[in-house]
Amino acid sequence: MSTVLLVHAKGGPPIGHVLSRTAARAEVHLLALSELPAAVASHAANLCASVTVPAEEERRDLVSLIVRRAGDVGAGAVLTFSEYAVVAVAEACDALGLAGAGSAAALARDKRMMRETWRRHGLPQPEFRPVATRTDLHEAADALPVPMLLKAAWSAGSTAHQIIGSPGEAEAAWRRSREVMAASARLGFAELHVAEADAHFVVEQIVTGDAGEWFDEPGWGDYVSVEGVVADGVFHPVCVSGRMPTVEPFTERASITPALLPAGLQDRVVDLARQAVDALGLRDCGTHTEIKLGAGGRMWLIETAARFGGAMTVPQIEEVFRLDLVGMLVDHLLGRPVAWPERALGPEQARGAAGSLVVLAVDGDGAAWRDRRVWDFPAVKEAVALSEGSDLSVVPESSLPDGAEVPVYDPDGGANTMAALCLLSAADARTVIRDFTTLVDALPSVLPPAAPVPSAAAKTALAAPAVHKPVAAAQKAAPAVQKPVLTVPAVRKPAPAAPEEVPA
Template identity: 80%
Template structure:
């Protein structure tokens, strides 16, 4: 089932179609860059009318029964719960009845709290009054999050009680706009009214990485098969853009083996606590001083953007195809233990193009996205290869959106993929790109900005 978010549709469809006959239920418009190939790869493509979407689980079940589906899967965060419930109704392998625990940040944190797992202090909030009360009881600064959001959407930093009302209003406005754009939970009614506020813990990348430039959090990519968690690898990050918008993911993360093992152990306990059954997983962990760690969140699906293609390039694992095989009941040889940088064949990373410089400051002049200019005018390391993910990017000639801290990744201009000899090179090349983009991209004309 296709909806917005997740890995590029072209990538997951090609890998799925290589293992099975595919019937696509499209709840979001197919990206123009892959619409043609999607229809060639799929035995059927159905886009239901709005009137048939009110009971999403029944819609999925009916379509699955109509085509005789042996497995149902999605790679979109916004459809995870609906697909899991449909699989339960159909008697098919899936994330299981606990899928909402890996989707609703309030339930997730309560579950981890019961298991004594390390995470920031938090409070669920449903009204502005709840937020005021939480701000009085939690040590600041605080981060307000929409409980069902993704991509850092609607995040608001609250540094003093005087900022509570404005933060609440802004988050609610952003969630409403995200829903209009199709970036919203598809199954749970009124999910945009649910929030959680949590203490902002202090990360320290320098205690974990040997060189500067890395962000202070990582993600553990993995899969749950028959209820058993299989960690695959770790991905590192560049520092986020305020408040916490992700700029770049890099595979593998350059961590010492003992540090990687401790991170994986926390991820394993986090995933096990949620009780997931058959699904991809993506667990983000904040890294602190003196070996301290805090769970950020776990998803019952593979990492979005280019995480899955990066793993395939670097470690030679087609995670999409492997998960399809598992859901169809075929034996799969999951990694016996988490893969390390020593086992990597080079490195790969994905960069979200945002209209901010390396220090998070807005570009002084509006720019037009033009990948041809980027590839022609920016010199990267010898052997590095840069490409643009067309289905996740604006067309050349489009005005780059102004970065909106509250909207997060909703204001991205493009998604780029870079392959290089090692992770250090990917990190340095991304730093070069971020610094050079406002210089090499053409300036937008006044008439373009006003449109």
């Protein structure tokens, strides 16, 4: 049986899904650079021939670690589905002479190099400037039209995005973005191979999207993603996924497969994605290309990743189009023949629809919930009336356990402040959007309220020997609607482990 070394880190499709599909095609040896979610750890031993957790000193030269481990197990393929390990795995594959994304993987990670490559090829994208220092940012803020967006060049999941409305806001945005990137790194959401990656930023023009000219019905966001794969340097589009509108600034709320684009418009979107991937020069890997949709048929490239889409994108495709993308990629990397779709699949080929919803503590308009709530999926399942035939489930490894307090949404932290990830199967994409809208509206009322936090004085009284019933504890005020002063780690300090991040 063929042998695969699977490198696990945070982000990407759920590791449980990835492990089961990979194990069905080959003997799997797991190199765990991030802790396995509790929901998966107990099954990993049954699915894997070995599970290796390297010591901290071994991680300092990640490429050498991967090469050494691949040699130890005799791996015929090495792969990862995590954004943060893509570059290291690509370099290791090159060193081993195995199929992989190739040296172009860095172009699909560093947003500065990605945009520069697309600019040389004349592809449509927002105006941009690379930023490495505070001075760079101030110069860019003076040169680009406002509003503009500051983003970390190696981030994922909309982490550390800062909207700059005027040149005078640049200094605060710079400071805040660096704080958030440092906090994300402490949580394990950071580039694992490239030194100083957390100091690399890019600032770009915010282009105005318009979903109305692309979709026949309301409820869709103004950008889509083209899911695909590059095999032997040839791009194979698989399908187009749609979105609901993002939460400010650009945090993804929901992904829907398939996107209900008319065939002619889908062809235009897929063609632009093909140009974007071809320009980067990727060799053997999954791809995920996000495209902004504007008025008058305009499009702008947002970014391309040298891996499959995160969250539930891969499971959604498997459910709707009956394509096991993980297994197909494993087969290709091992040199087996694979029948990739001849062209991007659309609504006509779909069997129903599927969508994933990131649970954030904001309503349908993006406003913060008025009070704190506790995540409780059984309560949601029982109380929210969805369409006939729709089925809602929760992804345990990407969700807080029932009873954990829902974090306050931090616009700077993006998806890092999610409480849960839900998967919905429905008759069609219109039903997915309708049911997700119902669910978002219902959450702040159907979830149980968080327990009131006693004041310091009350805590002292409660700690004293009880001679009589203590006076009722004072209630803690509900969190303010504005951005919290502390970043993600402070918001998510409660005991339950944080869910995996789900970058798009």
